[in-house]
Structure formats: structure tokens, C-alpha cells
Amino acid sequence: MKTESQIEPEILEIVPLFLNSRKEDLRHLEDYLQNKNFDEIKKIAHTIKGISRPYGFPTLEDMSRQLETQALEKQPQEIQKTLHEMKTYLSKYIS
Amino acid sequence: MANILLIEDSIEAQILIQKSLPDHAIEATKFYQEAVKLLETKQYDLILLDLNLPDGNGYDICQQLKEGTNIPRIPIIMITGQSGVEDRIKGLNSGADDYIAKPFSPLELKARIESVLRRGPTRTDQNQLVFGNLTLKIQEQKAYIHADSKQKQIDLTPVEFKILLKLSQSQNTVPRKDLMHFVWGKDFHISPRNVDTHVCKLRKKIEDASLTIKNKRGQGYFLAQTNVPKPVTSFERELPHSL
Numbered sequence: 001m002k003t004e005s006q007i008e009p010e011i012l013e014i015v016p017l018f019l020n021s022r023k024e025d026l027r028h029l030e031d032y033l034q035n036k037n038f039d040e041i042k043k044i045a046h047t048i049k050g051i052s053r054p055y056g057f058p059t060l061e062d063m064s065r066q067l068e069t070q071a072l073e074k075q076p077q078e079i080q081k082t083l084h085e086m087k088t089y090l091s092k093y094i095s
Numbered sequence: 096m097a098n099i100l101l102i103e104d105s106i107e108a109q110i111l112i113q114k115s116l117p118d119h120a121i122e123a124t125k126f127y128q129e130a131v132k133l134l135e136t137k138q139y140d141l142i143l144l145d146l147n148l149p150d151g152n153g154y155d156i157c158q159q160l161k162e163g164t165n166i167p168r169i170p171i172i173m174i175t176g177q178s179g180v181e182d183r184i185k186g187l188n189s190g191a192d193d194y195i196a197k198p199f200s201p202l203e204l205k206a207r208i209e210s211v212l213r214r215g216p217t218r219t220d221q222n223q224l225v226f227g228n229l230t231l232k233i234q235e236q237k238a239y240i241h242a243d244s245k246q247k248q249i250d251l252t253p254v255e256f257k258i259l260l261k262l263s264q265s266q267n268t269v270p271r272k273d274l275m276h277f278v279w280g281k282d283f284h285i286s287p288r289n290v291d292t293h294v295c296k297l298r299k300k301i302e303d304a305s306l307t308i309k310n311k312r313g314q315g316y317f318l319a320q321t322n323v324p325k326p327v328t329s330f331e332r333e334l335p336h337s338l
Contacts, residue, residue, distance in 0.1 A: 008201060010114045018107055050176040050197030051108050061198060
């Protein structure tokens with residue numbers, strides 16, 4: 001299992017679970033964007049921001065921080081771009 | 096090993112924390128109401144608390160622990176995504192003993208837990224004594240019994256509370272003379288029979304507790320574990336007449 005930064009072996013075991021949940025998140029985020037549900041986007045972004053680094057994905061933390069701000073400021077086009085970046089980034093780790 | 100209650104809405108954060116702390120027994124919940132029930136019925140050494148819960152707010156739990164009488168005082172570490180200085184101050188002011196902002200390093204989390212646990216039990220011991228299902232709150236001079244998932248206050252007189260406190264602070268049998276000195280002071284003249292009368296009443300009041308007061312003939316009184324509540328006739332038969 002590959003991560004962006006080095007993490008402890010016991011955490012590495014649960015990275016697949018983390019990545020599967022992000023896959024689900026991306027799907028939900030796209031739905032919420034279509035419905036302009038910025039509150040839910042902010043909530044998901046906030047959760048991802050809080051746990052990405054210990055799971056070995058610091059760049060995802062930066063992206064989700066950006067996403068949280070964009071949701072707070074209700075910027076759909078910016079959110080769209082960030083979601084695309086997230087998808088590209090995660091595709092390197094999700095098989 | 097410490098018993099830790101983890102109150103955290105993200106399942107992945109729960110798993111991450113559990114994996115990061117293999118040396119501790121961790122019970123996790125994402126719900127505020129469930130956390131309150133667990134705290135009322137089980138003993139924990141530490142609480143790890145997230146602020147945003149599906150059915151409530153972590154600040155409320157802190158406040159309840161600080162002011163409430165139904166939940167024993169337990170050290171709290173807030174683990175939250177709100178990392179601003181104002182958030183930290185609010186968390187500490189609401190009763191948290193420490194505050195960790197997400198994302199956290201598992202090693203830092205371990206170190207902070209050890210730090211809080213080192214100072215936590217001392218402070219708890221100073222303010223509160225717990226014996227089975229009996230809790231004595233020293234500053235408030237109140238006693239509580241856990242029964243049927245509830246904690247009820249025992250209606251004790253100041254003298255009875257002092258007797259119970261003295262007995263609970265001692266590992267050994269407490270001579271009746273020591274009880275008299277502790278409760279009334281050395282200069283106050285009191286008959287030993289008075290001590291027996293107070294102990295008799297006290298014993299009856301704590302009969303739902305998992306311990307009782309026993310008499311060691313010729314030596315004094317001590318607290319003993321018991322899981323079976325004693326009927327009134329039993330303790331009356333055991334009432335000591337002389338030491």
C-alpha cells in the first residue's frame with residue numbers, strides 16, 4: 001500500500017479503508033456541488049482535512065482545507081477545480 | 096493501561112486513534128447521548144473528545160462533567176479540527192485539560208495522553224474517592240451510589256460523611272478512638288457508643304453500595320466489599336457493643 005508520506009506500519013494497515021471512504025466522499029461531493037449544498041461540502045472537507053495527514057496524505061489535507069474555504073465562500077467553480085485536483089491526486093493511490 | 100472513552104464522529108478518526116494507542120483500552124462512540132450514558136455507568140480514566148457530534152456539542156459534555164453530579168470528574172483531551180486560538184481557549188475554559196488540533200501526530204497524541212494521565216488521577220484523588228459503586232465527593236461532602244445505571248445521592252449527615260471518609264481513606268481497620276478524633280476533634284467529649292450509633296445509621300444508608308462497614312472486635316471499623324445488600328436484621332445483629 002502506497003502513501004504520500006511515511007506512516008507507522010499499524011496505520012498503513014487501515015489506509016485502504018481511508019481511501020475507500022475518500023472515493024465515496026468524492027461521489028457525494030460532486031452530488032452536493034450539483035445541488036449547491038455548500039454546508040455538506042464544508043462538513044466533508046473539514047473531516048478529510050482532519051485525518052488525511054496521519055493517514056499519510058498531506059497534499060489531500062491542503063486540498064480539503066482549500067475546499068472547505070471555497071464551500072464557506074460558496075464558490076462553485078473553484079470547488080469544481082479542487083474536486084478535479086483531488087480526483088487526480090487520489091487516482092495515484094486508489095486502484 | 097488506561098480506560099479511555101473516545102467521543103468522535105468520524106469512524107476513520109476513531110480507528111486511527113485506536114490504532115495509535117495500542118496500550119490503552121478504548122471504547123468509542125460518535126453520539127453525545129451515548130457518551131453521557133457510558134460516563135454514568137462505567138469508569139474511565141480519560142476522555143478524548145471531538146467537538147462536532149451528530150447529536151450534540153463537545154462543549155456541553157465538558158460543562159456537564161465540570162458541573163454535574165451524575166458523572167465523575169475525568170480528565171478530558173479535546174481533539175478537534177477547530178484549531179484557532181479562540182477555539183483552544185474556549186475548549187480549555189469549558190473544562191478540557193488539554194487540546195489537540197487535527198491533524199495530529201499519533202506520537203504527539205500518545206505523549207499528551209501520558210502527560211494528562213500522569214496528573215489526572217492525582218487531582219481526581221484529591222477531590223473524589225471511588226469504591227466500587229460508591230463515590231465520595233470530598234469538597235462537596237456528598238456521597239453517591241451507582242445503581243440501575245443511575246447515580247443517586249445518599250442523604251448523609253456531616254458526621255456520617257466524615258466517618259465514611261475516614262474509613263475510605265484507610266486501608267486498615269480504624270480504631271473507634273481515631274474516628275472520634277477525626278470527626279469531633281480531640282477536645283470534644285463523646286461517648287464511644289455515639290460512634291456505634293452513627294456507624295449503625297450509616298451502614299443502613301449505604302446498604303445498596305458494593306461495600307459495607309464491618310466491625311473487628313476490639314480493634315475498630317473497616318470497609319469491606321460486598322455484592323449482596325444486607326437486610327436490616329443482619330446489620331442490627333452485627334452492631335458492635337464494645338471494642
